[in-house]
Amino acid sequence: MASQSASVSEVRDGKTKVEVERPIVEFLRMYVRNMAAVVAFFVFMIIILAAVFLPMFVAVDPFEIVWLPITPPGQEGFLLGTDNLGRSMAVQILYGARTSLAVGGAAAAITLVIGLLIGSLAGYYRGWVDEVLMRVTEFFQVLPPLLLSMVLVALFSPTLETVVFAIGVVSWTGVARLARAEFMRIRELEYVKAARSIGSKDGRIIWRVILPNALPPLIVTAALTVGAAILFEAALSFLGLSDPNVMSWGKIMGDNRDYLLEAPWTVIFPGLAIFVTVLTINLIGDGLNDAFNPKLRER
Amino acid sequence: MHKDRNSPLLEVNDLQVEFKTRRGIARVLDGIDFSLGAGETLGIVGESGCGKSITALSIMGLVPQPPGRVAGGTIKLKGEDLLSVDERRMRAVRGNEVSMIFQEPMTSLNPVYTVGNQIAETVLEHEGLSRRDAMDRATEMLRAVKIPAPEQRVREYPHQLSGGMRQRVMIAMALACRPQVLIADEPTTALDVTVQAQVFDLLKELQEDTGTTIILITHDMGAIAEMADRVAVMYAGRIIEAGSAADILQDPRHPYTQGLISCVPHLVSDPPVQRPTLLEIPGVVPPLTELGKGCAFEPRCGSRMPRCVREKPASYETGPEHKTACWLADAEAST
Numbered sequence: 001m002a003s004q005s006a007s008v009s010e011v012r013d014g015k016t017k018v019e020v021e022r023p024i025v026e027f028l029r030m031y032v033r034n035m036a037a038v039v040a041f042f043v044f045m046i047i048i049l050a051a052v053f054l055p056m057f058v059a060v061d062p063f064e065i066v067w068l069p070i071t072p073p074g075q076e077g078f079l080l081g082t083d084n085l086g087r088s089m090a091v092q093i094l095y096g097a098r099t100s101l102a103v104g105g106a107a108a109a110i111t112l113v114i115g116l117l118i119g120s121l122a123g124y125y126r127g128w129v130d131e132v133l134m135r136v137t138e139f140f141q142v143l144p145p146l147l148l149s150m151v152l153v154a155l156f157s158p159t160l161e162t163v164v165f166a167i168g169v170v171s172w173t174g175v176a177r178l179a180r181a182e183f184m185r186i187r188e189l190e191y192v193k194a195a196r197s198i199g200s201k202d203g204r205i206i207w208r209v210i211l212p213n214a215l216p217p218l219i220v221t222a223a224l225t226v227g228a229a230i231l232f233e234a235a236l237s238f239l240g241l242s243d244p245n246v247m248s249w250g251k252i253m254g255d256n257r258d259y260l261l262e263a264p265w266t267v268i269f270p271g272l273a274i275f276v277t278v279l280t281i282n283l284i285g286d287g288l289n290d291a292f293n294p295k296l297r298e299r
Numbered sequence: 300m301h302k303d304r305n306s307p308l309l310e311v312n313d314l315q316v317e318f319k320t321r322r323g324i325a326r327v328l329d330g331i332d333f334s335l336g337a338g339e340t341l342g343i344v345g346e347s348g349c350g351k352s353i354t355a356l357s358i359m360g361l362v363p364q365p366p367g368r369v370a371g372g373t374i375k376l377k378g379e380d381l382l383s384v385d386e387r388r389m390r391a392v393r394g395n396e397v398s399m400i401f402q403e404p405m406t407s408l409n410p411v412y413t414v415g416n417q418i419a420e421t422v423l424e425h426e427g428l429s430r431r432d433a434m435d436r437a438t439e440m441l442r443a444v445k446i447p448a449p450e451q452r453v454r455e456y457p458h459q460l461s462g463g464m465r466q467r468v469m470i471a472m473a474l475a476c477r478p479q480v481l482i483a484d485e486p487t488t489a490l491d492v493t494v495q496a497q498v499f500d501l502l503k504e505l506q507e508d509t510g511t512t513i514i515l516i517t518h519d520m521g522a523i524a525e526m527a528d529r530v531a532v533m534y535a536g537r538i539i540e541a542g543s544a545a546d547i548l549q550d551p552r553h554p555y556t557q558g559l560i561s562c563v564p565h566l567v568s569d570p571p572v573q574r575p576t577l578l579e580i581p582g583v584v585p586p587l588t589e590l591g592k593g594c595a596f597e598p599r600c601g602s603r604m605p606r607c608v609r610e611k612p613a614s615y616e617t618g619p620e621h622k623t624a625c626w627l628a629d630a631e632a633s634t
Contacts, residue, residue, distance in 0.1 A: 190406040193401065194469070198426050212411040
């Protein structure tokens with residue numbers, strides 16, 4: 001193990017400077033070994049940059065009618081054609097990317113915060129705290145997530161905030177269970193005992209001692225959660241449960257679903273956008289997983 | 300080393316700890332008594348599961364509850380009963396007045412922080428120092444535990460250090476606030492023999508400098524011979540023999556202590572004829588939920604008497620400051 005190389009350095013100490021890799025360098029080295037994850041990372045970066053910057057150079061509003069409806073891709077200078085109302089598909093998808101990524105990111109953040117809070121407290125304190133929090137978690141787990149989020153969006157006004165909130169509320173349970181399991185495992189380790197033996201408070205032990213060690217699987221889950229949240233948002237807006245004034249990939253598909261046969265590109269392109277984005281995110285998650293658990297790769 | 304017998308620093312009286320198990324209540328500690336003066340070293344020996352570590356955790360106020368419960372007794376540090384103070388006060392005691400070194404140096408350090416950070420944390424918890432001063436103290440402590448190039452090591456992560464070095468870091472952490480009592484729970488079990496001796500030497504040296512009282516928990520009789528002033532031998536939650544280290548090692552009275560000592564392998568046999576058979580104590584420590592009325596060691600004891608099954612032996616004075624809980628000692632005392 002690591003002790004071998006370290007004991008060699010111990011012998012030579014005082015003279016030789018021990019060459020050691022910083023953890024972040026080690027991590028990157030492991031990540032880079034997964035080619036698919038590296039490609040996915042760059043594709044995802046391109047998607048983000050395009051979503052953030054390209055709309056600034058487009059003079060057209062995504063809701064603006066620019067040509068005849070159902071123009072096939074490539075014709076009349078429309079790269080991806082027009083939809084059933086004559087709106088530019090390319091512009092819609094570009095703006096839709098902003099929504100999808102923003103909603104996905106924000107919903108994943110909410111998921112993570114709720115899940116981490118509930119999971120860490122339950123796993124650390126166990127006993128009745130665990131009992132109560134896990135019953136609450138189970139309550140949310142048994143409700144069908146899509147149905148619950150539809151009800152939530154329908155109940156409140158269909159704005160982006162509501163959608164983010166609805167997705168967050170229905171998807172935190174997995175993170176909570178994972179965080180709980182990690183906390184239960186780590187709280188029994190010697191260095192947590194050692195932290196207690198130097199007089200550290202519970203808050204410090206939870207957030208500064210256990211949490212950093214519990215992060216690797218949680219980061220992987222967070223990445224996958226972003227992908228799941230994007231899918232969720234697409235599902236909701238496909239069903240018409242999203243802000244009607246904001247373009248999103250699910251909404252494009254929903255708006256054009258009646259023209260699936262006459263104008264398949266109106267559904268295929270936004271579908272492809274969702275597919276590629278979620279795929280890259282999942283591949284990144286995979287790469288993170290490999291980098292955090294190098295031993296799992298050697299199968 | 301000065302030994303002030305009149306006002307003991309740490310006094311443990313009739314300590315009782317119970318654990319709730321599926322098979323009923325296990326009395327893990329059953330009436331532990333000992334007292335320690337400043338600068339003394341007490342060695343606690345016994346097999347796995349005899350309650351050594353729980354004794355240590357009780358003093359730290361870290362007995363896992365549930366399932367554990369301190370059922371009775373007192374633990375007095377300079378007259379203050381640690382069992383009746385609130386959690387807030389106990390946190391102030393831990394790491395500052397009483398601190399502890401754990402058995403596994405490989406897992407006792409948090410892998411995500413540098414060793415300097417972790418030592419500094421102890422200081423920050425108890426003394427109102429700035430981060431920078433705390434880090435300086437960390438470097439100073441690493442130097443005190445004889446880690447080479449402390450200025451560099453202080454910025455390294457635990458995985459970059461060897462087992463012996465990590466144990467030194469643990470000692471540095473435990474001593475950073477100059478505690479009055481240091482509990483070392485099998486500090487060298489996981490280390491190489493050569494490194495073990497270094498760690499013991501270091502502990503002794505630091506004790507001479509700081510006058511810290513050490514409670515050394517071990518099952519290694521060699522460590523006892525090297526380190527301890529006094530020894531308490533534990534079996535199934537009780538101290539069955541206690542006395543000065545010299546007394547216990549040279550003149551053990553309890554059959555269990557005699558057994559423990561004869562289990563230590565000797566390197567040189569003189570004259571070098573055939574290798575003597577390594578002795579063992581037959582059997583294992585009985586489950587604590589199934590202790591009978593009699594002596595807990597009776598089923599394994601070579602010199603058992605009918606009386607041992609019926610009654611628990613009381614503690615008898617078998618010498619100056621030498622106590623033995625065995626009916627043999629009673630027989631000796633009465634004849």
